[in-house]
Amino acid sequence: MLDRRLAFNKHIMAVTRSCNFHAQAIRHIRHLLSTDLAQTLACSLILTRLDYWNSVLYGAPVSSIQKLQRVQNNTARIVLQAPRRSHVKPLMRQLHWLPVQCRIDYKVSVLTYKTLNTSVPQYLSQRINRRVNARTLRSSATPLLIQPFARTDFAKRSFRCAAPGIHFPRLSSEATHCLYSNLG
Numbered sequence: 445m446l447d448r449r450l451a452f453n454k455h456i457m458a459v460t461r462s463c464n465f466h467a468q469a470i471r472h473i474r475h476l477l478s479t480d481l482a483q484t485l486a487c488s489l490i491l492t493r494l495d496y497w498n499s500v501l502y503g504a505p506v507s508s509i510q511k512l513q514r515v516q517n518n519t520a521r522i523v524l525q526a527p528r529r530s531h532v533k534p535l536m537r538q539l540h541w542l543p544v545q546c547r548i549d550y551k552v553s554v555l556t557y558k559t560l561n562t563s564v565p566q567y568l569s570q571r572i573n574r575r576v577n578a579r580t581l582r583s584s585a586t587p588l589l590i591q592p593f594a595r596t597d598f599a600k601r602s603f604r605c606a607a608p609g610i611h612f613p614r615l616s617s618e619a620t621h622c623l624y625s626n627l628g
Contacts, residue, residue, distance in 0.1 A: 503601035556607040
């Protein structure tokens with residue numbers, strides 16, 4: 445569901461509605477489930493919907509991402525049977541779940557890695573270019589990408605601008621560890 449500014453508001457509303465429905469269903473039967481089973485249900489019914497096509501949300505407005513984050517926070521509280529007002533960061537750490545924005549960055553990073561290091565469709569590998577140094581420098585071993593110029597915020601959300609634009613320091617230390625352990 446597209447809109448004029450690619451904010452994906454209709455898509456996000458549909459995803460949150462669906463996820464909230466499943467979260468309430470899990471809440472009703474939570475007392476009958478073990479924590480592992482509740483986490484498995486939450487991952488299969490809710491987190492998969494949050495992750496589906498979330499790479500297109502790279503660069504989306506923060507207000508849109510916060511709606512999805514609220515769903516994930518609510519799900520973490522349901523799975524761990526925490527009070528509604530409890531702080532969610534320790535719960536997310538206990539469940540080993542990344543926040544929504546980190547999940548989006550992770551997905552774009554993995555797509556970039558696969559584009560650079562595997563035989564992907566030609567149309568993806570043509571969108572990003574490696575930076576080539578004329579001289580041998582210490583940084584020559586680091587695979588740097590050319591950041592293309594983009595005039596508008598709309599253009600900065602494209603894959604050719606987003607792939608070199610993912611900065612690993614922006615990710616949390618937990619997300620960086622997860623990223624590096626899964627990539628290599």
